[in-house]
Amino acid sequence: MTVSKTETEAKSYRHAVAIVCGASNWPVGPFRASTAFAITARGWCDYFGDGLGIRSENLLDLFDSEELADAQLTTIADFLRKRAEALRCDNGQGLLVLFLYIGHGTFTGKKSEYIVLLRARGHLQTLPSYISVAAIAELLEDVVCRSSRIVVLDSCFAGAAVASFMSDPAMLEGVKVQQILDHDPLSAGVSVLCAASRDDAAQFDEHGRYTLFGNAVLTVLWSGIAGDTKRLSLRQVCNNAKDLLRPAELPTPEVHSPEQSDCDLADLDIFPNLQSSQYDWYTKYLAEAEPIVLSNTAAPQKPPTVLRKPPAVSEANTPRNRRWRLPAILGVVVVAGGVILGGARIVIDWPTTSAGFDTSLIGADSSDRGCATDAQVLRATAENPDFLLEIVWSAHCNTAWAQITWRRTPGLPEMIEARVYPKSHDPTGPDAQSSVKPNVGFTRTHMVDRGTRGSVCAIGNVVIDGRGSPSPVELCG
Helix, strand or coil: CCCCHHHHHHHCCCEEEEEEEECCCCCCCCCCCCHHHHHHHHHHHHHHHHHCCCCHHHEEECCCCCCCHHHHHHHHHHHHHHHHHHCCCHHHCCEEEEEEEECCEEEECCCCEEEEECCCCCCCCCCCCEEEHHHHHHHHHHHCCCCEEEEEEECCCHHHHHHHHCCCHHHHHHHHHHHHHHCCCCCCEEEEEECCCCCECCCECCCCCCEHHHHHHHHHHHHCCCCCCCEEEHHHHHHHHHHHHHHHCCCCCEEEEEECCCCCHHHCEEEECCCCCCCCCCHHHHHHCCCCCCCCCCCCCCCCCCEECCCCCCHHHCHHHCCCCCCCCCCCCEECCEEEECCEEEEECCCCCCCCCCHHHCCCCCCCCCCHHHCEEEEEECCCCCEEEEEEEECCCCEEEEEEEECCCCCCCCEEEEEEEECCCCCCCCCCEEEEEECCCEEECCCEECCCCCCEEEEEEEEECCEEEECCCCEEC
């Protein structure tokens, strides 16, 4: 029995519920707090209610909740059971579940399990309370197994979460057979919209107004696309958001459908094409935005910039001839070779070499020179299960450094080491910066010139029982 896409679109769900969780600050660990996370969460809640028409009783807002992970999972499970019963959606049949996380994602454990961080203090000294994405996937499958599920992860390395939603092939085949026996045309499945790939760090606006991914997606959802299309699919939303982020060479979103039954949920036309030209979703929260303030007076000043208008783009060359109705997409975001200002994209003739760069920053500590205040993780890897290696960068200083975190517990390594260096240079040469410390679980190097995207690399190493455990490959970003 094959169900047509049109039939599935019409009958894929009768009701929708939404869950929003995450945090804007964290009690422990090197995780940067920002109002950008909270404002983005509010923007999503506004969209779920006013844009998608989800009633308040069908929206669970756990963002910035101080409940521990187990308590939040219990709250989510209870909410889904009660709403499924109230809406007469047995096991979630005919129900669209939207699960959204906004905040920091990272890896833990010997198997490099992908986790998302909560506001509550957990039992570890270096990590707040956290939920594994695998636990979220298991909960949704257990409580609303017949539902259609869209999971949105606005966090670093979100692409690493996709594997957690992959079904056992034998179980999935059993579901298909049961649907045929029941003559059930309703399509259950899972699609995951990720802010960045498994290797990229998601980013937020330096003025604290929104996450860049959240702003791009919400802009697409509110402004829609030109034409008579009534609804948009998740894949269309992702592709249009990608078009907004790509010119600034920022990490771009991905959509995956790790679990499918009759069709790909990401291709179903679910979201209303609102074409709301008057809606700047974040402006109502601007009074709450707190920009990153560089308090260290020794922090370097950026070189003078020469502004020029970007070349005109003909309508014929724009993807699907889209006319974006909300052009203020990225706020003020420093990128390699350009910046986005207010409602217009302005290209800056920014030197990509050391011209105008404060060379005294090379070899300096990022905290001492005020460069850590806007630090963001650029790339990270846990390919060696003994440690997490990260390249961190400062847009203000245009510098980068490496940091390494021991991941095996209990105990500490006999030695831990991180090195950062320009790409294609000798990791032990004069251009490299390194930090080697005994009997600790964390260290970071001094700074190198950030240069252009992909021009800095890092390696790590720990010594355990007299034997070295180095990075299998270098990390570049």
